[in-house]
Amino acid sequence: MPAAPSPATPLCDALRDAGEWNPAWDPFYELDPAWTEKFMDMGLAPLRRGVLDAKTVEFIAIAVDASCTHLYAPGVRRHIRKALALGASPQEIAAVLQCVSVLGIHSMSLGAPILLEEIAAARAGAASTRP
Template sequence: MTEKRYPATEAQRQTEDWNPIWDQMAEMDPDYLEAFLAFRAVPQKNGPLPQKTKELIMIAINAATTHLWAPGVRRHMQNALREGATSAEILEVLQLTSIMGVHSMTLGVPILAEELERAGEA
């Protein structure tokens, strides 16, 4: 019997975008995880929004009180800065997201300070 290949899962593991909980999902239901990873990649690969805007939206999603995923906030802040976002734009995204709950700010502002310092924009 040949082993079934999961290209989206394998490609995702090679990036910093891998959530460790997905290891368990891959064991329990690799078909679901493969479909999920392919589905969530569509907006990044297609659509009219500039990449900077997509990264700002992803910061909001990852900083939202229903998600609070610090590795995602950090990665998308790095990407947004690389795409030309300003610290003021990123801070406004966090402020808007904090309307859902102030935890978005307590998660995101320290990460923004670290990333700005790392990027030499302190």
Template sequence: MSVDDRTMRGDDPVWDRLAEIDPEFLDRYDEIASHPMDGPLDEKTAELVALASHAACTTLYEPGIRRHVGRAFDAGATVDEVMDVIEMISAIGVHAVTEGVPVLVDEAGLPEDAVEAELEKQEQLRDEFEAERGYWDELWDQVLRIDHEYFEHYLNYSAHPFKSGPLDPMVREFVIIAADASTNHLYLPGLRIHIRNALGHGATREQVMAVIEIASVIGINTVTESLPIVLEEAAARDMLPDDVEK
């Protein structure tokens, strides 16, 4: 693959403008962005991971989503596989609950002892979660105690891609790691759980590192979104260098 094929670059003219303004910076970006894309992940998996980091609700960077959906298709991904990624990472909105509920409990406490029927329902939901996901985290206990109906809705919603989607379990964990590790999310409890899960599914240290590295380079979006404004405002003031297209 060419350098452009291995980076997060797209066809947007902003890259040409960046090459005019600061070609050395673009070269340094190409080097860091191409490194994980040329690493231990196969091409399709790398593109699905990059898609996850751009499509997560904490990023929602449309040019990146479009770029990596297209590249995933070109690498052999199916529509069902791409939708699997998108549906899975839509569930990270639940982190409002997993972060908010412990604070709520600190301030307001837990409900009084539940009746037997509620306890049985909570235990059933816990068993279902463990059976479908292969793990349990104690942070869910408080959610169950306060609102087990919400937890049931969340379980059904988030389990849908796990039950019907075509992705390999290890790739699923890579996708979630990418969303949790992205700088604009950094959800450490989930990151630890899903790194552990990925390793349990047979992932190597180097593969997980490549996932994290792919997520790290979304910072370039600062440049691609800001540069057109810099050029426009500089042109309006006749401040552009002579060798830069007006």
């Protein structure tokens, strides 16, 4: 049976040509280029429609890539470079990083009370009764 022709992926191709392609996207592109193209279209829609200005889009991309749930240093670097090229100040970028840093507060919100409970239990000489 002959292989099906590859679908057109102009957005994915443009991202590659512009040096904006993340190699981590290669596996899902290889599995389903049409889905990947639709995914990229969805992600780029605010910028392409002009709903958000390019600098704001870069700020959001910095926040996403620097977030504790993502931690993608190459993307942070790429988007900081682009934001600076678009006229962002170092103070604006620092503010974005400061805003996104609060995502990690959930680790403290969960862990600190447990730590206090375990310290109290250890001082009382008893094992914690909590799982």
